[in-house]
């Protein structure tokens with residue numbers, strides 16, 4: 001059983017790397033021509049290409065209606081990206097390999113344009129989320145905690161596909177004013193080119209379940225992020241037609 005699962009995972013990894021790697025030249029060319037063609041959508045974009053429930057899938061949807069299965073899932077390809085890290089040596093500085101590759105490119109390109117970003121938080125384990133969520137509940141109560149922190153097994157950070165970024169001054173660390181900084185504005189404009197979406201956009205709390213988080217990126221691959229961008233669809237729930245919302 002385990003062997004079958006691992007073999008399946010290996011095949012998935014190869015497919016995902018081949019078609020959604022941010023450095024893939026043919027993909028970049030396709031996206032550039034998409035933009036030049038007056039934001040034409042892709043007629044046959046296949047939203048069923050990857051699973052929305054398999055935790056290893058780059059399109060897995062994790063929200064208050066859809067927890068990770070298994071709840072204690074741990075990605076098997078966590079790495080520390082070669083970018084500026086807020087807490088070097090901390091286990092939360094890891095992300096999955098695909099996320100790392102895309103982050104390195106994004107943060108490198110941003111830097112060349114005078115936009116300096118660092119990784120603030122990436123992978124968080126189930127047990128870390130137990131203590132993080134617990135501390136919010138203890139200080140603010142469960143209702144307030146649910147607005148800002150995921151219950152254990154329901155955090156996108158556990159997939160290794162999410163990354164909180166920050167500017168180097170930390171003046172808007174985990175604050176909505178990050179969206180008004182040059183760094184936040186650059187991310188809002190360019191994240192999709194590297195396969196990321198701003199996972200919790202403004203005024204979408206009723207859909208995503210979370211208040212605006214301009215610092216929280218989610219990797220879904222260049223093709224899907226570009227498709228969402230050109231269709232002006234901001235949330236994964238709306239794009240893939242998956243339920244979400246503020247209640248568990």
Ligand SMILES: [Zn+2]
Nearest residue numbers: 162163164216
């Ligand atoms: Zn986050």
